[in-house]
Amino acid sequence: MSPAPAPSFPPLMGYIPREHIASGGQSSVWRALNLSTEHHAAMKVVPLRISAASSDAQTAAKAKQLVREMRIHETLQHRNILRLFGGETREDCTVRAENGGETTWPSGLYMLLDLADGGDLFDKITPDVGVDNDIAHLYFRQLIAGLKYLNGHGICHRDVKPENCLLDGHGNLKISDFGLATVFKYKGQERLLKDRCGSPPYAAPELARAQPYAAEPIDVWSAGVVLFALLFGNTPWDEPTSNSPEFSAFLSGEIFAHDPWRRLGSARSSAVAQMLLAMLTVDPEKRPRLKDVERMDWYLQPNPLLNSATGLVADSNVLITRLLATLHAHEYIGPPAEDFSEVVSASQQPSASGMNAMLSQKMSQRGLDPTQGFTSSLQLYSKLSMAPTQRTNPNLTRFFTTQPLPVLTSLISRALQSLDLPAPSSASKPYELLYPSSTSAPSPEEIASASLGTLFCRFRIRTTDKRRQKLFFGITIAKSVLPSDDMNGMEIDGGGQEGFDVVCLKKEADPLEMKRVWRKIVERMPEGVIVAT
Numbered sequence: 001m002s003p004a005p006a007p008s009f010p011p012l013m014g015y016i017p018r019e020h021i022a023s024g025g026q027s028s029v030w031r032a033l034n035l036s037t038e039h040h041a042a043m044k045v046v047p048l049r050i051s052a053a054s055s056d057a058q059t060a061a062k063a064k065q066l067v068r069e070m071r072i073h074e075t076l077q078h079r080n081i082l083r084l085f086g087g088e089t090r091e092d093c094t095v096r097a098e099n100g101g102e103t104t105w106p107s108g109l110y111m112l113l114d115l116a117d118g119g120d121l122f123d124k125i126t127p128d129v130g131v132d133n134d135i136a137h138l139y140f141r142q143l144i145a146g147l148k149y150l151n152g153h154g155i156c157h158r159d160v161k162p163e164n165c166l167l168d169g170h171g172n173l174k175i176s177d178f179g180l181a182t183v184f185k186y187k188g189q190e191r192l193l194k195d196r197c198g199s200p201p202y203a204a205p206e207l208a209r210a211q212p213y214a215a216e217p218i219d220v221w222s223a224g225v226v227l228f229a230l231l232f233g234n235t236p237w238d239e240p241t242s243n244s245p246e247f248s249a250f251l252s253g254e255i256f257a258h259d260p261w262r263r264l265g266s267a268r269s270s271a272v273a274q275m276l277l278a279m280l281t282v283d284p285e286k287r288p289r290l291k292d293v294e295r296m297d298w299y300l301q302p303n304p305l306l307n308s309a310t311g312l313v314a315d316s317n318v319l320i321t322r323l324l325a326t327l328h329a330h331e332y333i334g335p336p337a338e339d340f341s342e343v344v345s346a347s348q349q350p351s352a353s354g355m356n357a358m359l360s361q362k363m364s365q366r367g368l369d370p371t372q373g374f375t376s377s378l379q380l381y382s383k384l385s386m387a388p389t390q391r392t393n394p395n396l397t398r399f400f401t402t403q404p405l406p407v408l409t410s411l412i413s414r415a416l417q418s419l420d421l422p423a424p425s426s427a428s429k430p431y432e433l434l435y436p437s438s439t440s441a442p443s444p445e446e447i448a449s450a451s452l453g454t455l456f457c458r459f460r461i462r463t464t465d466k467r468r469q470k471l472f473f474g475i476t477i478a479k480s481v482l483p484s485d486d487m488n489g490m491e492i493d494g495g496g497q498e499g500f501d502v503v504c505l506k507k508e509a510d511p512l513e514m515k516r517v518w519r520k521i522v523e524r525m526p527e528g529v530i531v532a533t
Contacts, residue, residue, distance in 0.1 A: 005102050013112050014037070016035065018032060019031045023505070028045050031043075044112075046109040047108040048089070066179070069178045069179045069181065070087050070109065072183065073178040081149065084111060087111035113176075116167055119166070120166060120395065121167055127234065128234055128516075129330055130230055130231045130232045134322075135305065140230065141311070143165065144294065147160070150181075151215075151290055156219055160226060162511055163511060170374050171374035180195075192214060193212060193215055196208075201237065201239065203239070203240065205221075208239070217287045218284070220279055220287055223279065224279030227276055227279070234512065235510070271301070275296045333381075337380065340380045382532055395503070397503070399525075399533045400482050400530070400531050402497060403500075405442070405457070405477065406441060411524075412502075412521065413459075416521065424464060424470070431463070433457060434457060436455055436458075451479070456477050458475060465509070467510075471509045473507050474504070479501075481496040482497040482532055
């Protein structure tokens with residue numbers, strides 16, 4: 001007999017989950033709230049059959065890996081490392097929901113982490129364009145600072161890539177996901193590593209060989225590929241082996257006659273080229289170490305976005321303005337709202353000015369934290385950002401529409417069909433439309449009576465990108481309301497424009513590749529369908 005549902009979620013270190021933030025290949029992340037302190041954190045849930053671990057070798061190995069990740073991660077405290085407060089394994093638990101239904105939380109590992117309010121760094125990067133030089137330099141400096149801290153504690157991350165670079169409420173980079181991390185140095189003694197792991201586009205070439213490899217050089221290589229992606233909005237190859245035409249051209253030197261490598265310049269004429277090419281030295285013994293990278297000219301250049309004394313973002317409002325301006329210029333997002341321009345203008349005023357005081361009061365009235373400039377400015381960028389259903393969503397792959405649900409799903413289906421996406425296997429389809437509780441769409445009456453945030457359907461897309469990597473993501477359609485100009489994005493009280501949030505969420509994918517597909521879908525929407533982005 002199943003146990004009776006619990007009246008509420010058993011708190012984890014005083015925190016209970018509120019809104020779902022993201023889902024990955026093997027986990028989901030929730031925004032969690034401490035009811036006593038009103039502090040927010042991120043709760044990561046990794047499903048695992050705890051009771052079967054002793055008899056299931058594969059499950060036992062996974063449990064061991066997860067516990068290793070947690071034990072390594074919870075010892076780390078650095079400004080560029082996402083902090084892990086703690087965690088525990090739990091059996092499954094059914095909780096009585098507020099609407100009278102029930103929610104079942106799976107058995108597995110539950111971890112509580114610092115909340116990266118700014119979302120995914122690469123969600124803010126324009127595909128095939130990148131970011132400007134100062135922003136690339138800022139985030140590269142912070143990435144190297146975090147990796148150097150790990151290296152100093154004898155830890156190799158082994159999975160440095162865009163998805164594992166998150167942003168806090170001020171726009172600072174936080175290295176996350178230590179599932180593949182390992183200790184390679186203890187009491188001054190180093191060991192070579194043997195496991196083949198990581199993501200092929202970012203992995204060092206020695207990982208494809210049979211011999212053991214040194215730890216630090218593989219993180220240096222991956223950081224170099226991340227820098228390339230920051231500068232150009234793309235990865236240089238699908239994998240660093242002879243199977244990749246781009247990597248073969250890199251080895252022969254032919255690739256330097258083509259963009260974007262041609263724009264990079266030569267090591268003799270460009271400081272950034274000198275550093276990047278050094279980090280992408282194929283021989284790991286000749287590759288610079290992290291301390292060597294810190295001494296290079298491009299790394300040491302001054303940066304108005306970086307506080308050199310603290311290593312943190314100097315002005316988060318200026319940073320988000322420059323990031324979003326590039327995305328807007330290349331039509332990945334719409335134009336900014338008037339309030340966003342007001343924030344930027346006020347951020348340039350002296351901190352004691354009346355303008356800043358008035359702005360702080362206005363932001364507080366809208367439920368925003370004036371001290372979290374990056375996140376608050378992001379939420380003020382468009383009217384959709386202030387919608388009740390989107391205020392905690394830092395991602396920019398979304399739009400609001402008032403089209404009827406059947407029309408909307410038909411438009412998205414036709415857009416996906418026109419893209420001719422490859423199926424991951426002959427037995428599967430590249431996309432399908434799914435409804436939460438039935439095989440048919442909800443009726444107009446059900447839609448009208450549903451509460452804000454109700455998920456009506458989702459498209460599940462499983463395909464491959466141009467580099468033959470997994471491109472798994474979803475498009476959700478949920479009930480929403482677009483605030484009117486005088487509602488300040490707070491309570492709707494029957495006001496505002498009702499419609500649907502259409503949100504693109506990554507499952508397993510290069511975020512830049514996902515954004516390219518998302519843009520093609522948006523471009524295929526007829527005029528008037530997209531009301532706000």
